[in-house]
Amino acid sequence: MSVPSYVVRVAEDPADREACFAVRKEVFVGEQGVPEDVEYDAYDPGAVHVLAVREDGVPLGTGRLLLGEAAVAQTGADPSVGSLGRLAVAAHARGLGVGVALVRAIEDAARARGLAAVDLHAQTHALGFYERLGYEPYGPEYVEAGIPHQGMRRSL
Numbered sequence: 001m002s003v004p005s006y007v008v009r010v011a012e013d014p015a016d017r018e019a020c021f022a023v024r025k026e027v028f029v030g031e032q033g034v035p036e037d038v039e040y041d042a043y044d045p046g047a048v049h050v051l052a053v054r055e056d057g058v059p060l061g062t063g064r065l066l067l068g069e070a071a072v073a074q075t076g077a078d079p080s081v082g083s084l085g086r087l088a089v090a091a092h093a094r095g096l097g098v099g100v101a102l103v104r105a106i107e108d109a110a111r112a113r114g115l116a117a118v119d120l121h122a123q124t125h126a127l128g129f130y131e132r133l134g135y136e137p138y139g140p141e142y143v144e145a146g147i148p149h150q151g152m153r154r155s156l
Contacts, residue, residue: 027088060093
């Protein structure tokens with residue numbers, strides 16, 4: 001079986017953003033039971049969203065980068081640190097490298113904006129994934145939206 005071709009891009013137009021939100025709804029709200037009023041927040045309008053989309057237009061995954069004060073509110077770090085979050089890959093696209101491609105696209109967006117590092121709140125089951133991409137855990141484990149999480153950071 002061949003691996004479907006896909007691209008990862010910054011979500012610039014309303015249709016791309018809606019595709020991002022649809023993947024998040026499928027994964028976080030549908031699969032993980034996160035309430036919609038927690039999943040979608042005041043940070044979405046100012047965030048940089050990335051979208052992985054198959055060549056036929058089917059959305060495969062998404063993630064977002066918070067900048068400046070929005071990032072500081074999430075990480076407690078300085079404004080030179082971005083906050084990677086809402087990384088979600090549709091069930092039918094897992095195992096295709098989409099998650100890695102999304103993380104690298106978010107890091108590229110952070111570098112392009114002059115950021116020195118990226119923080120994230122990793123669900124603890126995904127720690128190995130992020131560690132393989134160069135993220136290091138810090139601080140204690142905590143619960144967010146009813147799910148265990150761990151703070152992680154990668155210098156760019």
